[in-house]
Amino acid sequence: MKKKFDLKGLENADKDLLEKLSAKYTAVNDKEAERLYRRMTAKSDDTVDELEVKGVDVYHRPVWRKVVSVAATLVIAVGAIGGGAFYFSKLSDRKYTGSEAGTAATSTEPAISITTEPATSCNIKFDPSADVYSNLKANKDDLDMKITLEDDTRLYITETGGKKSGFFQYMDKYGGTEEIAREDFHTAERRMYAEFSKKGAVEYDVPFSFAMYGIGYYSIEEYDGYEFRTSYYRFTNGSNAFHDILLLLTNETTVERLDNIFSNDVMYEEGPMGAPQGKMCYDTNVRYYKISDKKSFLDEINSLEWETETQKEEDVTGYWEKYGYYNSYGAYRIISENISLYPKGYMNKDEQFFRLKNESDTEKLSQILDKYLVMDEASALAQKILDGVTNYDNLKAHFTYKWEINGKVIRSDSGHLSVDARNEKMYQTGEGFVDDAVQYSESCLLIMNGHDNSAYRRVQSGDDNYVSCGRERYSTGNIDPPPQYHYIYLCKDIEKELTPRYYQSYYKTSYSYETKEIDGNTEYKVTINYTDYTSTEQTSVVTILLTPNGQLLAYESDGPNYKTTFALDDYVFDSPDFTMEDVAAEYDKITADEAAYLKQLEEKAAKDADNQQSAE
Amino acid sequence: MKYSDYQKLLEKDSSSAQHTLFREYINYVYTIAFNRLRSCGSHEDIEECVMDIFSDVFASYEYQPDTHGDIKGFIGTVALRKSAAYYHKLCKKQGSISLDDDNVPDVPSEEDVSETAEVNETKRLLLKLIEDLGEPDATIIIQKYYYGRSSQEISGMVSMSPSMVRVRSGRALKKLRKLLSENGITD
Numbered sequence: 001m002k003k004k005f006d007l008k009g010l011e012n013a014d015k016d017l018l019e020k021l022s023a024k025y026t027a028v029n030d031k032e033a034e035r036l037y038r039r040m041t042a043k044s045d046d047t048v049d050e051l052e053v054k055g056v057d058v059y060h061r062p063v064w065r066k067v068v069s070v071a072a073t074l075v076i077a078v079g080a081i082g083g084g085a086f087y088f089s090k091l092s093d094r095k096y097t098g099s100e101a102g103t104a105a106t107s108t109e110p111a112i113s114i115t116t117e118p119a120t121s122c123n124i125k126f127d128p129s130a131d132v133y134s135n136l137k138a139n140k141d142d143l144d145m146k147i148t149l150e151d152d153t154r155l156y157i158t159e160t161g162g163k164k165s166g167f168f169q170y171m172d173k174y175g176g177t178e179e180i181a182r183e184d185f186h187t188a189e190r191r192m193y194a195e196f197s198k199k200g201a202v203e204y205d206v207p208f209s210f211a212m213y214g215i216g217y218y219s220i221e222e223y224d225g226y227e228f229r230t231s232y233y234r235f236t237n238g239s240n241a242f243h244d245i246l247l248l249l250t251n252e253t254t255v256e257r258l259d260n261i262f263s264n265d266v267m268y269e270e271g272p273m274g275a276p277q278g279k280m281c282y283d284t285n286v287r288y289y290k291i292s293d294k295k296s297f298l299d300e301i302n303s304l305e306w307e308t309e310t311q312k313e314e315d316v317t318g319y320w321e322k323y324g325y326y327n328s329y330g331a332y333r334i335i336s337e338n339i340s341l342y343p344k345g346y347m348n349k350d351e352q353f354f355r356l357k358n359e360s361d362t363e364k365l366s367q368i369l370d371k372y373l374v375m376d377e378a379s380a381l382a383q384k385i386l387d388g389v390t391n392y393d394n395l396k397a398h399f400t401y402k403w404e405i406n407g408k409v410i411r412s413d414s415g416h417l418s419v420d421a422r423n424e425k426m427y428q429t430g431e432g433f434v435d436d437a438v439q440y441s442e443s444c445l446l447i448m449n450g451h452d453n454s455a456y457r458r459v460q461s462g463d464d465n466y467v468s469c470g471r472e473r474y475s476t477g478n479i480d481p482p483p484q485y486h487y488i489y490l491c492k493d494i495e496k497e498l499t500p501r502y503y504q505s506y507y508k509t510s511y512s513y514e515t516k517e518i519d520g521n522t523e524y525k526v527t528i529n530y531t532d533y534t535s536t537e538q539t540s541v542v543t544i545l546l547t548p549n550g551q552l553l554a555y556e557s558d559g560p561n562y563k564t565t566f567a568l569d570d571y572v573f574d575s576p577d578f579t580m581e582d583v584a585a586e587y588d589k590i591t592a593d594e595a596a597y598l599k600q601l602e603e604k605a606a607k608d609a610d611n612q613q614s615a616e
Numbered sequence: 617m618k619y620s621d622y623q624k625l626l627e628k629d630s631s632s633a634q635h636t637l638f639r640e641y642i643n644y645v646y647t648i649a650f651n652r653l654r655s656c657g658s659h660e661d662i663e664e665c666v667m668d669i670f671s672d673v674f675a676s677y678e679y680q681p682d683t684h685g686d687i688k689g690f691i692g693t694v695a696l697r698k699s700a701a702y703y704h705k706l707c708k709k710q711g712s713i714s715l716d717d718d719n720v721p722d723v724p725s726e727e728d729v730s731e732t733a734e735v736n737e738t739k740r741l742l743l744k745l746i747e748d749l750g751e752p753d754a755t756i757i758i759q760k761y762y763y764g765r766s767s768q769e770i771s772g773m774v775s776m777s778p779s780m781v782r783v784r785s786g787r788a789l790k791k792l793r794k795l796l797s798e799n800g801i802t803d
Contacts, residue, residue, distance in 0.1 A: 005789060007762040009742050009801070013651055015692055017739055022647035024747075025758045026773060033642045037635065040667040206632075480786035482779065493779060540777075559777065604797065 124198060124207045126224040132231040133175065133220055136196065136208045140168055143196040143208065147249055166248050167194075174241050176218075176233030185217055185232040192246060214242045266291060266373055267333045286499045287383065289332070289373035297372040298334075304364060305357040306347060332369060343369065378511050381524060381544075382498040388550025389491050394578040395419040395551070397571035401430065401485055404563045410435050413444065417487055417568070420580045424451045426488050427581040434460075446486050449587040454486065457590055470594045471587075484555070484564045491552050494544060498526070521547050547573070622687060626677070634674050641688070645669050645695045650763070652699035657706045665702045669695045738801065745795045752776065753788035760785050 013021065021027075028036070124139050136143075145164045194210035212218040216238040221230045235241035247255050266289040291297050331340040331348070340348040343366055345356040356362060375383070400414040413432030419425070426448040434442050441461035448454045457469040458481075472480070474489045483489035498511075514525040526542045540559035545567075546552060554567040625633035649665040657665070672694050746754050752774035759765045759773060767781040774781065796802070 005761050005793075007742070007746075007758070008655065010739055010762055011651055011655060013739050014736050015696065017736065017743065018648050018651055018692075019644070020743065021651070021758075022644040025647075025755065025763075027643050027646040027650055027763065033639065033646075036642070036663055036666060037638050039663070040638075040670060041631075480790065482783040482786070484779070497779070557779075562777075562780065 124224075126207075126222065131179065132208075132222045132229055133171070133233070135222055136210075136220055137168055137171075139207070140164065140196075142199050144199050146195045146197065147192075163249055167245065170241075170245060170248060174235050174237045174244075176235060178233075179231045180217075180234055182232055185219065185234075186213070186215060192242065194249075212242060212245065215239055216241060268331070285386070285495070287379040288376045288499060289379070290376055291334070292372050292374055294372075297368065300368045300372075301341065301347075301365075304361045306354040307357045309346065309353040309355045332373065341365065341369065377513060378498045378526070381513075381526075382495040384546065384550040385491050385498075385544070385552065386495045388546065388552065389488055390421050390424065392421050392549060392551060393574045394421060394580070395571060395573050396575065396578065397568040399428070399430070399487065400565070400567050400569070401432070402563075402565045403482070403484070406561050408435065411481065411485070413485070415444075418581055419487065420578075420583075424488075425449060425580060425583045426454075426486075427583055427586070428487055430485075444481060444485075445586070446481075447581075447583045447586050447590075448486075448488055449583045453587070454489070455587050455590040455594075456480070457593070467593075469590045469597070471591060484557070484566060487552070487566075490555060490566055494542070494552070494555065497528075497542065497557075518545065521545055521553060622677070630678075634670075637673070637687075638670055641691050642666070642670075644688070645691060648692065648695040649699045649702070652696075652703050653706065654762075657702065661702065661706055665699055668702075669698045672698065741799060742796075742801060745799060745801075746792065748795065749788050749791060753784060753791070756781060756785045757788050757792060761789070 010017075010021070124142060126135055127138070130138070145167070192210075192212045194212075195206050196208040196210070197206045207223055209221045209223075210218065211221075216235045217232070218235065218241075219230055219232045223229075237244075243255070268287045268289065330344075331342045333340045342348075343362075345359065345362040345365060347354045356365065395417065397417045398414065399417045401412070402409060403411045411432065411434050413430035415428065415430030415432075418427040426446070428446040429443070430446075431443050432441070433439055443459045443461075445457045446454065447456075452473045453471070454473060455469070455471045457467065460466040474483060474486075474492055483493045512527045512529075514527075516523040516525070522545070524542075524544045524546065526544070528540050528542065530538055530540075538560045540557065542558075543554075543556040544552065545554035551573065552568075553571065555565065557564045622633060622637060625636055646662070646666050649662050649669065653662050653665060669691075673691055676690075676694070746757050748754075749757060755774055756770055759770045760767070767778040767785070770781045770785075771778045774784075776784065
């Protein structure tokens with residue numbers, strides 16, 4: 001049996017190797033690093049260890065103290081700019097308590113200063129008797145304003161031009177006139193941070209920072225060089241302020257772009273814990289929904305009685321702790337509000353966990369979700385394809401497959417396909433060639449023996465008829481040949497391509513569709529515009545031909561530097577005379593061959609080691 | 617970063633200085649903690665360990681400012697020690713050794729000291745063979761089979777679609793297995 005490959009051999013390495021490893025490979029990305037830093041600074045009120053370090057000896061003496069100096073610094077970032085927003089006022093009514101009003105966001109990402117005026121000596125004046133906003137305003141002429149736009153994983157930097165005065169005018173008009181208590185303050189993922197630094201300061205020096213949330217709350221932090229003072233407010237014009245200020249500081253194109261990125265409001269993810277079918281479905285499934293009437297939806301959610309979850313029940317620990325506190329398997333995540341709703345009766349808001357007070361409300365929660373959530377077009381197509389994998393009886397067909405990179409054909413095959421759909425069995429044999437540095441002919445057998453239990457046997461032509469075989473699963477991700485060559489995994493792969501996790505905030509930017517009826521079947525041409533890791537705009541076009549029932553007949557994926565096609569011809573669905581190859585027997589045979597191959601490898605390694613020892 | 621640079625930052629704005637230090641060394645510290653705890657600690661445990669390491673480093677610089685000229689060396693030492701302490705607490709299950717306990721060994725555990733030069737050479741060879749795959753394959757292999765990241769996550773690092781990452785990882789793994797076998801390393 002091919003065991004799961006794991007680089008365990010690198011564990012417990014020495015310092016020298018660790019330095020090499022860390023210099024070359026990312027252990028934690030910027031986003032995660034910032035999240036960690038925020039968590040750490042949030043923890044600084046707790047007991048920490050004071051250390052005395054002498055040479056290499058470390059002595060610990062726990063003390064109770066506050067690490068004021070670890071308090072967060074603030075830069076500007078606009079996070080998770082979403083669609084419509086509103087006051088989450090009811091949720092602030094003490095039906096649940098303890099929501100964190102975290103305002104301290106940090107980043108070392110560069111921000112572009114909006115002014116280019118030369119450095120001037122200036123003294124920021126702090127009036128301890130005045131409120132924080134008044135102090136900020138009193139010093140506005142001596143401050144630069146910086147802004148960085150962020151969409152959860154990626155930073156968008158913008159220049160705000162000479163719009164600082166407009167910002168203060170808006171604040172004077174709609175800013176809260178009275179501070180609110182921190183416990184009445186709420187945050188959301190749609191957020192904007194602003195940093196006011198000393199004009200022309202060469203060093204990092206930020207006396208004021210501003211954080212605003214899509215639900216209409218904002219906070220201003222003052223740092224006079226000794227301590228922080230934070231005030232909390234709510235805009236008098238509610239959530240409109242968020243959109244207005246974003247527009248004021250950026251431009252319509254930017255706002256529209258960010259709105260498009262977050263045009264989908266709800267992401268649902270089901271994985272090992274949440275899959276209603278009780279199986280993994282070849283990995284997790286993600287679906288996106290629009291909320292038909294967001295305000296009414298949230299009002300109805302709020303009309304249910306929620307209480308703070310304290311008991312670690314199985315469902316809660318299963319959903320929440322087993323996979324990490326940020327995981328939302330089995331949850332409908334309202335992306336723009338930082339709220340996750342679990343159909344079993346749980347809710348997470350701003351990393352606080354709540355449960356329905358009355359178990360009878362669970363049904364009501366499901367009804368509210370059904371009433372307001374409308375699956376988006378890409379998710380609906382993804383669902384149709386996934387349903388199409390098992391909602392028929394059988395298939396016999398001839399298939400062709402071709403994979404090109406930069407115009408060069410890497411693999412080309414054609415052959416026979418049998419599918420026993422109800423029992424999730426597949427038998428696919430192909431003949432063709434592979435160009436893997438050198439070109440060779442190959443015959444390939446792919447089988448699936450029940451849900452996600454696949455195996456392959458590849459025989460290369462040539463002097464030694466090199467054979468490779470083994471078992472594989474889509475859900476473990478190591479598929480060779482690629483999943484697009486496996487008829488059933490191809491369906492799953494298309495489904496995933498249409499619904500990647502967090503595509504709004506990751507790299508997919510938009511989908512557009514054209515559909516065409518061809519002989520009673522439907523061709524979907526999906527154009528995917530996205531920004532790749534280098535911030536380059538890319539386009540890929542996926543064309544899919546489906547039967548009315550959702551069975552895949554043809555697929556073509558045309559990307560920036562690759563093209564893959566898979567098509568059936570001479571196909572017959574649901575024949576009463578269908579007979580299936582003995583997939584189970586073939587699976588057992590490959591399993592045995594794989595074990596023998598691995599044993600052979602081990603023996604060879606042992607023999608080589610012996611030979612080396614003898615030679616020495 | 618030199619200690620003198622950090623000291624200057626610290627005098628100006630300690631929170632900003634700490635943030636800068638954190639960003640400068642987070643990858644190094646995370647690499648160390650992950651390396652020690654990946655088999656027995658959860659993601660959350662590793663993060664706790666990383667936060668503890670930085671808390672110790674910050675506190676140490678605050679109270680013993682003149683003793684640690686070599687920042688990276690000092691942070692590396694603290695990180696190795698703290699990770700070893702976490703390892704004992706999480707993985708060895710030898711009673712209840714507190715991380716605050718003075719008895720936590722100053723010298724890394726017997727597991728550490730039992731690491732022979734030969735074992736370290738094997739690790740070095742393993743890393744070299746991975747690097748010999750070239751980029752982006754080496755990154756894909758490390759991210760997938762060491763850090764356990766998904767093709768989706770890796771795709772952002774290597775400017776490829778998740779599907780392409782899957783394809784590349786399959787091929788790269790095949791090559792790596794061959795190299796390992798040729799060099800007498802069993803996976």
